[in-house]
Amino acid sequence: MTAAPTLLSAERLKVTFPGRHGGPPARAVDGVELGIRAGEIVALVGESGCGKTTLARALLGLERPTAGQVAFGGSPLDYTSRALKAYRRRVQLVLQDPSGSLNPRHTVYDAVAEGLRIHRYTGDERTAVAEALSKAGLRPPERFFLRYPHELSGGQRQRVVIAGALVLEPELIVADEPVASLDASVRGEILALLLRLRTELGLSALVVTHDLGLAWNIADRVAVMYLGRIVETGAVEQVLTAPRHPYTQALLSVLPEAPGEPVILTGEPPDPSRVSPGCRFHPRCPILASGEAERAGVADACRTQDPEILTADTDPQVACHWARARVAG
Structure with missing residues (x-):
């Protein structure tokens, strides 16, 4: 079988921040090479503070690299406002805390439709919102249109966040600790949803997590990060059953x-x-x-x-x- 093309890649990527009180700069991402292929789920794992979230932000274009580059579809990322806006329609972020990422004053409908309005969607907004909610497992979708976040369970809120990403029909999502704030009973449902979206939509994903058990259950490949650099990578079964580092x-x-x-x-x-x-x-x-x-x-x-x-x-x-x-x- 021919390998799927690389969709998103980091090439010798570095992100540094000014040091405290004039000290040496913090090398948050310090020379990372990483590729995510079409239809592939890659887990980025490591302790808190190892640089995972900074790397994810750089891949999303939210953090500009100090050195190296991010490429999507083989083309280096363009950091002009117009190009980034177009890019973020194709690559969407799913945050770990649905309560914090949903405006409590907005209905579910408005929360999901927000991306369409930002990108000046010209199609049928109501249909697009309904389809996104349905894909995220909230059915019938119309039953959720006028609900507010406080009326939903934690799992339902996370599904609304995922629907907000899906409504723009992205090719890749970056999920930062997507189940960290959920009860154990709900985590499996959200992981199963992400796997189903990959199967049905061909969606690629980078899942950022400190939980190796989560990586085992969802990822095709895993990249282990320590102090700004990937120190071990490979197929998830290989790395997690016979770790070498x-x-x-x-x-x-x-x-x-x-x-x-x-x-x-x-x-x-x-x-x-x-x-x-x-x-x-x-x-x-x-x-x-x-x-x-x-x-x-x-x-x-x-x-x-x-x-x-x-x-x-x-x-x-x-x-x-x-x-x-x-x-x-």
Whole structure:
């Protein structure tokens, strides 16, 4: 089978912010290569503060890169107002908190129709809103038109947010922690909805999450991010059943169904304005601390040599001297 074309890509992407009190700049995104193919769901996972949301904002054109570029359909993103407006019709954002992203004074109809009005839709607005609500699983849609957010359940509110994205018929959605604020009983329904939208509409998605269990249930591929950079990527089954990077192993070890004892990471939480020389994970790496990296002959490399930036290829990749030494050995 021929691989689907890449729809959205980041190429050597960097986003930095001014440092506090004149200190060194914060390297929120520090050389990321990532591709999302047509009809593919990619999960971007990592701890809070690792740069996931900044990367997502850069991919949406909400944050202008310091270096590198974002490309859609093979063309670099144009940051003029008109071009960005057209781009955001094709790539839509779904936020994690439906209560915060819905105006309490707007009815469901107005919330979903807002995007149509911004983009000066010339078709039948009522039909488009009804179809979007129906696709999001709110049926019959007319029953929800005049309701307000406080009259809906959390799952229904999240479906309204998704309908607001679908009404413009985008090719890709970026979902930032799409089920984080929902009860466990509702999460499965929203994940099933996203999978159904991929099947029925050919929709692509980037799902930003700290939850590896969610990634397992929804994604085709996973990209693990640490301190501004992707450190492991590949097919979700491969990465989550046989993780090679010590950071991925630590994230997986704390899941309830994980075998063995949880890996507790030591050291300070990562600071994007003070990225260590060598592997950026080495100050907290249990492999280095245990002496395993020393026995593999890579401890010095871990402390002094920055692993190469992973490419946007779909092949499994890892940015870890120890993991690569194990394969070579």
